[in-house]
Amino acid sequence: MPVRAWVRRFPRDIAVLPDIFQFAHDFAAEVGVAADPSHDLDLVLEELFTNLVRHNRDGRHDIEVGLERGDGTLQLTLRDFDVAPFDPTTVPTPDLTLPLEKQSKGGRGIHLVRQLSREFHYRHRDGVSAITVSLSVSPGQER
Amino acid sequence: MFEIKLGSDGKISLSGRLDASRSDRAFHSLKSVSGHVVADCTALDYISSAGITVILELHKRLHGSGGSLRLVGMNPRVRTVFVYTGLDKVLNIA
Numbered sequence: 001m002p003v004r005a006w007v008r009r010f011p012r013d014i015a016v017l018p019d020i021f022q023f024a025h026d027f028a029a030e031v032g033v034a035a036d037p038s039h040d041l042d043l044v045l046e047e048l049f050t051n052l053v054r055h056n057r058d059g060r061h062d063i064e065v066g067l068e069r070g071d072g073t074l075q076l077t078l079r080d081f082d083v084a085p086f087d088p089t090t091v092p093t094p095d096l097t098l099p100l101e102k103q104s105k106g107g108r109g110i111h112l113v114r115q116l117s118r119e120f121h122y123r124h125r126d127g128v129s130a131i132t133v134s135l136s137v138s139p140g141q142e143r
Numbered sequence: 144m145f146e147i148k149l150g151s152d153g154k155i156s157l158s159g160r161l162d163a164s165r166s167d168r169a170f171h172s173l174k175s176v177s178g179h180v181v182a183d184c185t186a187l188d189y190i191s192s193a194g195i196t197v198i199l200e201l202h203k204r205l206h207g208s209g210g211s212l213r214l215v216g217m218n219p220r221v222r223t224v225f226v227y228t229g230l231d232k233v234l235n236i237a
Contacts, residue, residue: 017164039189039220046191050163096229100199108228109192115227 004031004069009062012053012080020045020065031069033137040116041067041074044133047109048078048088052129056083073118074135085124088113088131147172153179158186161194169197176201178210185216190224202234213237 006027010016021042028038045065052063064079093114094107114120119134145159147169155176161169180201190198202212215237217225225231 014163017162021160021162042189043191043224046162046193050193100203100233105196108195112192112224112227 005066006030006068007064007066009064010049012056012059012061012063014050014053017046017049020049023065024067027067027069028074031074033069033074040135041076044113044116044135045076045078047113048076048131048133051088051109052078052080052086052131055086056080056129059083069137070134072137074137075132076135077130077132080129082127083129085129087122087124089120089122145169149176154181154183156183156186158188160189161187161197162189162191163193166193166197169194170200173197173201177205177208179213180205180210181213181215183216184214184221185218187217187221190221192228195224195228195230198234199230211235 006023008023010020010023024041024045025038028041033041049063049065052059059080059082061081064077064081066077066079068075068077088110091107091110093111094104096103113133116135117133118136119132121132123130123132145161145165145168146157148156148158149172150156155173182198198212198214205212213235217236222231222236225234225236
């Protein structure tokens with residue numbers, strides 16, 4: 001299968017999430033991915049995009065969203081330009097065994113990303129944060 | 144799109160996509176809900192951690208005032224989000 005990739009930049013504003021979802025749905029339809037992995041793609045995109053917007057409040061540039069269809073995978077990469085390092089892969093896993101009132105409010109989103117992803121990497125180089133996540137797409141989830 | 148319909152008998156229905164761009168509005172819309180509440184999630188297509196926070200805040204507020212929250216009709220994808228975050232063991236999900 002040939003590798004297909006789309007890249008687009010979005011304003012660092014939570015309000016653009018519907019536009020990001022539309023971009024991801026159009027991509028999933030283009031590369032023949034069914035609803036379940038497309039749902040996971042939305043979830044991972046939302047959690048990582050909102051994480052960048054909230055943690056890199058000094059960021060001034062649009063955030064780049066890249067999607068790539070590999071053999072049995074969907075890979076997404078978010079790039080945030082001219083920002084300090086913030087590595088989401090090191091966010092502690094919340095203790096889900098604690099009573100609700102003692103659980104931390106933070107960390108659930110990144111925990112979801114870990115649960116859904118096959119690979120989850122972070123790199124910071126020359127002021128650019130890059131988060132890469134790989135999702136599995138089984139043959140039954142292709143259309 | 145995300146929509147909340149408030150019934151007069153303790154029933155509410157959630158439909159569409161409860162994501163971070165809609166969670167503030169959802170939180171405010173649910174402020175008027177009280178007592179023993181059944182939330183029909185049959186038409187809820189998507190929920191993220193931001194949406195889960197809205198549900199958790201509603202659950203805490205209702206329980207804190209002697210009420211309760213029961214979630215019914217979740218589709219498997221939405222339920223998975225609650226399972227992955229361990230909240231299926233904390234919330235009343237039918």
